[in-house]
Amino acid sequence: MEKEYNNSLSVYVHVPFCMSKCPYCAFYSRVATDDDISLYLEALSREIEWWSSFFPKGRIGAKTLYIGGGTPTLFSAYQWERLISILDHRLDLSLGCEISVEANPGSITKEHLRLWNDWGLTRVSLGVQSLHNDELKWLGRAHDSDTARKALTQIKDAGFDLSADLLFGLSGQSMRKWYDSLSGVLQYGVDHLSLYQLMLESGTPWGERPPEGVFNGYPHYRFAQWYLSHKGLDQYEVASFSRQGKWCRHNIAYWYQKNVLALGPSAWGYFNGVRYWNHKNFSDYLIATESEEGATAGFECLEEEKKIREAVILATRTKWGVSLNNFYNKFNRKILDSILSELSEIPKDLFSKEELRVALSAKGMRVGNAIWERIV
Amino acid sequence: MDLERIRNFCIIAHIDHGKSTIADRLLEVTNTVDSRMMKNQVLDSLELERERGITIKLVPVRMNYTARDGKDYVLNLIDTPGHVDFGYEVSRSLAACEGALLVVDAAQGVEAQTMANAYMAVEQNLEIIPVINKIDLPSARPEYVKNEVEEIIGLDASGAILASAKEGKGIEDILEEIVHTVPHPSGDSSAPLQALVFDSIYDNYRGVVCNIRVVNGTIRTGQNVLFMVTGKNYLVEEIGVFRPSYQPVNELGPGEVGYIIANVKSLFEAHVGDTVTDASHPSAKPLSGYKNPKPVVFCGFYPVEREDYSQLREALEKLQLNDSAISFEPETSVALGFGFRCGFLGLLHMEISKERLRREFGVELIATAPNVIYRIDTKEGGFVEAHRPSDFPEIGDIHAVHEPIIRLTVFVPSEYVGKVMQLCQEKRGEYVSMDYLSPERVRIVYNLPLAEFILDFHDKLKSQTRGYASLDYEHKGFREADLVRVDVLIQGEAADAFSFICHRDESYRRGQSVTRKLKELIPRQLFEVPIQASVGKKVIVRQNIKALRKDVLAKCYGGDITRKRKLLEKQKEGKKKMKKIGKVSIPQEAFLAFLKVEDEETK
Numbered sequence: 001m002e003k004e005y006n007n008s009l010s011v012y013v014h015v016p017f018c019m020s021k022c023p024y025c026a027f028y029s030r031v032a033t034d035d036d037i038s039l040y041l042e043a044l045s046r047e048i049e050w051w052s053s054f055f056p057k058g059r060i061g062a063k064t065l066y067i068g069g070g071t072p073t074l075f076s077a078y079q080w081e082r083l084i085s086i087l088d089h090r091l092d093l094s095l096g097c098e099i100s101v102e103a104n105p106g107s108i109t110k111e112h113l114r115l116w117n118d119w120g121l122t123r124v125s126l127g128v129q130s131l132h133n134d135e136l137k138w139l140g141r142a143h144d145s146d147t148a149r150k151a152l153t154q155i156k157d158a159g160f161d162l163s164a165d166l167l168f169g170l171s172g173q174s175m176r177k178w179y180d181s182l183s184g185v186l187q188y189g190v191d192h193l194s195l196y197q198l199m200l201e202s203g204t205p206w207g208e209r210p211p212e213g214v215f216n217g218y219p220h221y222r223f224a225q226w227y228l229s230h231k232g233l234d235q236y237e238v239a240s241f242s243r244q245g246k247w248c249r250h251n252i253a254y255w256y257q258k259n260v261l262a263l264g265p266s267a268w269g270y271f272n273g274v275r276y277w278n279h280k281n282f283s284d285y286l287i288a289t290e291s292e293e294g295a296t297a298g299f300e301c302l303e304e305e306k307k308i309r310e311a312v313i314l315a316t317r318t319k320w321g322v323s324l325n326n327f328y329n330k331f332n333r334k335i336l337d338s339i340l341s342e343l344s345e346i347p348k349d350l351f352s353k354e355e356l357r358v359a360l361s362a363k364g365m366r367v368g369n370a371i372w373e374r375i376v
Numbered sequence: 377m378d379l380e381r382i383r384n385f386c387i388i389a390h391i392d393h394g395k396s397t398i399a400d401r402l403l404e405v406t407n408t409v410d411s412r413m414m415k416n417q418v419l420d421s422l423e424l425e426r427e428r429g430i431t432i433k434l435v436p437v438r439m440n441y442t443a444r445d446g447k448d449y450v451l452n453l454i455d456t457p458g459h460v461d462f463g464y465e466v467s468r469s470l471a472a473c474e475g476a477l478l479v480v481d482a483a484q485g486v487e488a489q490t491m492a493n494a495y496m497a498v499e500q501n502l503e504i505i506p507v508i509n510k511i512d513l514p515s516a517r518p519e520y521v522k523n524e525v526e527e528i529i530g531l532d533a534s535g536a537i538l539a540s541a542k543e544g545k546g547i548e549d550i551l552e553e554i555v556h557t558v559p560h561p562s563g564d565s566s567a568p569l570q571a572l573v574f575d576s577i578y579d580n581y582r583g584v585v586c587n588i589r590v591v592n593g594t595i596r597t598g599q600n601v602l603f604m605v606t607g608k609n610y611l612v613e614e615i616g617v618f619r620p621s622y623q624p625v626n627e628l629g630p631g632e633v634g635y636i637i638a639n640v641k642s643l644f645e646a647h648v649g650d651t652v653t654d655a656s657h658p659s660a661k662p663l664s665g666y667k668n669p670k671p672v673v674f675c676g677f678y679p680v681e682r683e684d685y686s687q688l689r690e691a692l693e694k695l696q697l698n699d700s701a702i703s704f705e706p707e708t709s710v711a712l713g714f715g716f717r718c719g720f721l722g723l724l725h726m727e728i729s730k731e732r733l734r735r736e737f738g739v740e741l742i743a744t745a746p747n748v749i750y751r752i753d754t755k756e757g758g759f760v761e762a763h764r765p766s767d768f769p770e771i772g773d774i775h776a777v778h779e780p781i782i783r784l785t786v787f788v789p790s791e792y793v794g795k796v797m798q799l800c801q802e803k804r805g806e807y808v809s810m811d812y813l814s815p816e817r818v819r820i821v822y823n824l825p826l827a828e829f830i831l832d833f834h835d836k837l838k839s840q841t842r843g844y845a846s847l848d849y850e851h852k853g854f855r856e857a858d859l860v861r862v863d864v865l866i867q868g869e870a871a872d873a874f875s876f877i878c879h880r881d882e883s884y885r886r887g888q889s890v891t892r893k894l895k896e897l898i899p900r901q902l903f904e905v906p907i908q909a910s911v912g913k914k915v916i917v918r919q920n921i922k923a924l925r926k927d928v929l930a931k932c933y934g935g936d937i938t939r940k941r942k943l944l945e946k947q948k949e950g951k952k953k954m955k956k957i958g959k960v961s962i963p964q965e966a967f968l969a970f971l972k973v974e975d976e977e978t979k
Contacts, residue, residue, distance in 0.1 A: 012934060194931070196931055197928075216926060217926070218925050218926040221926060221928075222926075238928055238932070239931050239932075251933060254932070254933050254934065254937065255932075260934070262934060266935070267934065267935075268934035268935035268937075268938070269934075275937070275938060277935060300938065306941075310937070310941055313941070313944070314932070314937065317932060345959065346902055347902055347903045347923075350902065365928065366925060366926045366927075366928060367902060367924050367925070367926065367927045367928065368927070368928040369927040369928050369944065369947070370901075370902055370924050370927045371902065372944050373944050373947045373948050373951065374948070376941060376944040376945050376948050
């Protein structure tokens with residue numbers, strides 16, 4: 001799996017706007033005006049121009065493109081046309097390129113779907129979160145269950161690969177309700193699911209003042225592992241489940257330390273061993289894109305051992321894990337050996353039984369943090 | 377100096393009955409200390425003493441007083457420590473006096489230590505002046521308390537002075553009574569020198585200062601003196617009296633109280649109770665009553681940060697200069713690393729020492745649960761003195777175990793008699809006697825294992841009697857008991873920090889409570905961890921810490937990767953501070969909580 005991405009480049013575009021801010025969300029976004037959006041689009045254009053100068057003939061070849069946020073579906077058809085033209089101007093999207101977009105049930109329209117189809121977009125990730133109105137309301141989401149169902153149908157009918165995000169650990173979320181949401185989205189033909197435990201992260205309203213009723217989602221997560229595998233969706237990463245071949249190749253690029261060119265405020269990219277981040281604040285970003293230094297606010301370059309440790313941690317998020325052949329070819333043997341010997345102290349049933357590969361079992365994925373903590 | 381103009385006296389009281397406040401008033405009235413310079417409780421020189429309202433270290437003071445008869449007197453007040461841990465020091469202070477003020481709280485009445493101290497004073501042949509203090513309190517009932525003094529202690533209280541140190545009432549009466557009632561010292565100024573060391577302190581600037589009471593003969597600057605217990609000679613460099621700060625004088629004659637500085641290097645050469653005599657004309661025999669106080673309570677002191685081991689050692693050495701009753705020797709613990717096994721005169725002494733190390737020397741330390749010394753006869757006819765659980769021989773090699781016993785006296789309102797007796801029974805006490813001192817007040821006496829007493833007896837007594845009980849105890853030697861060492865095994869590995877000694881009948885219950893506590897405090901690991909308690913090879917309790925089930929953050933893209941890595945690094949750093957026993961990481965809290973395991977189990 002990882003070899004496939006050897007010489008690939010992935011591109012991430014962060015759309016930093018939302019209709020309103022959800023109390024649990026730690027992503028950077030702001031409530032936008034039309035002026036903000038056009039300022040953003042022009043800045044994005046400058047940013048991509050800046051980057052293109054580092055590429056042969058000013059063309060950036062990409063194997064995956066991911067437009068996330070924020071809420072990309074907040075853009076009108078007109079704004080989307082502009083975004084597409086900015087991207088097309090400098091990106092070479094290869095044949096078979098995975099192009100994903102994050103969509104919000106409350107703001108996705110038929111116009112969006114038509115435009116995306118025309119452009120060649122392949123994959124829509126819908127932020128369903130739950131199919132229960134009380135849970136959606138508690139989360140402060142703008143959509144209800146019917147809206148989500150309608151969006152699922154429309155996207156599927158438009159022929160896109162369809163992914164849904166669901167949250168567990170919500171107040172009052174019984175096992176029955178969790179099952180309803182899981183089985184519900186499956187009925188609409190989703191072939192990819194991202195399951196996230198509600199996290200109370202610092203810097204968010206709920207991080208500062210936690211709501212009542214949030215719980216350790218062990219039973220929910222465990223049930224999803226069992227249920228989805230029965231339904232033919234394989235857990236290919238700690239939070240990701242998909243039908244065969246329908247995994248998100250863009251995300252896999254993160255987990256194998258592939259090059260990701262990140263565009264937009266607060267976006268994080270990774271280039272030839274250097275991880276960088278863009279200015280987070282909207283106006284800082286706008287100004288920075290006019291400068292000669294571009295939108296980058298900072299970077300980190302891990303020393304060899306840390307980098308290898310991170311590589312092992314990220315790879316073991318996925319079901320393919322660490323391929324010993326590839327890792328020994330790529331990394332310092334001594335360091336890798338010491339990491340693997342640290343892992344050997346961990347009970348065997350937390351790993352899948354595969355030759356020449358170190359990967360976590362379903363049980364291992366449930367305690368990933370405790371394992372990674374040992375080798376970080 | 378004219379012996380007839382000297383009065384040496386001390387103040388004895390139950391804790392909190394106002395001893396220090398009375399002392400302060402005496403200093404004020406005699407103009408010994410300028411009232412503008414008065415800080416509360418002048419004689420409690422340690423910050424800690426003022427804070428806790430207890431006296432640890434005695435500070436003597438000399439007062440000049442012109443009595444109503446127009447004559448000038450020198451009154452030497454020898455303050456005494458107010459806690460049972462320091463019983464021997466109290467007895468030496470008393471030995472330096474001819475009289476004692478027995479201070480009794482007008483509201484509380486006679487308490488356990490009132491009686492213990494009064495008995496000691498009687499034993500030392502002191503003239504005792506009862507003072508009923510705090511008569512300003514609304515709840516004061518001086519007549520009732522006078523009656524108690526007569527009924528319970530057996531002293532004539534008809535002439536008891538009614539005082540309120542707080543309001544300055546009765547202070548002059550006290551001074552007059554001292555002049556009239558307390559006998560002046562007797563002694564022969566031409567006899568060979570005999571001076572009692574009733575205290576010795578280490579002064580950072582002047583070295584060892586010995587507080588002495590001259591009994592016979594005269595001590596002078598430049599004199600060559602002999603300390604009779606240690607057999608060492610010193611040249612007296614300075615002699616003085618306490619005002620209450622040091623004031624040099626040329627000589628001290630019989631009956632006088634003061635200090636000497638004689639180039640004594642350490643407190644180990646200046647034992648309380650030793651007799652100072654003239655090196656060239658020594659006294660035929662020392663003054664009676666010398667005893668080398670032996671530590672009875674032990675515990676381990678370990679630095680919180682391992683690198684601070686040498687800092688802790690230095691601090692202990694310095695503390696020992698100030699307090700020779702502390703003993704310590706290095707020890708190692710699997711769990712806590714390098715530290716010291718320290719011996720103390722009692723529980724309070726231990727707590728105070730710990731607190732002083734923290735405050736005066738800035739040492740943060742972990743103290744292990746206190747324990748006592750056990751004497752063990754082995755089957756082979758040998759003898760072992762066990763200071764810690766690991767000193768215990770294998771269970772099959774033990775013939776008999778003896779543990780230290782105290783005779784405990786509790787004063788308590790009659791409605792709490794049942795509770796106190798129940799507590800004493802639970803603590804393996806052996807009933808000795810019970811007397812109704814009055815219809816409302818009862819004295820209960822038990823023989824109790826010291827080990828049970830030091831765990832939490834005082835706290836429990838306080839909570840079960842709402843603070844109305846008072847206690848006193850004395851050491852009564854050793855008694856055979858069916859004691860066993862309970863070991864704790866974590867995933868099959870012995871964790872010595874958690875092993876303990878207890879009565880065989882208690883081993884199951886206490887084993888349960890320790891393993892339960894550990895189960896709570898040791899975080900889940902990636903594998904199941906059995907925690908067992910065993911006596912010898914026999915496992916008596918087993919609990920399992922189930923394997924961790926879930927520990928995962930669900931998403932990880934882009935910038936999450938770095939945030940996540942930093943979070944993991946932080947967690948790892950936290951785990952590093954944990955002690956590993958076998959493969960199991962055990963947080964510091966587990967060790968700390970173990971020290972308190974007894975506090976919570978009965979709740």
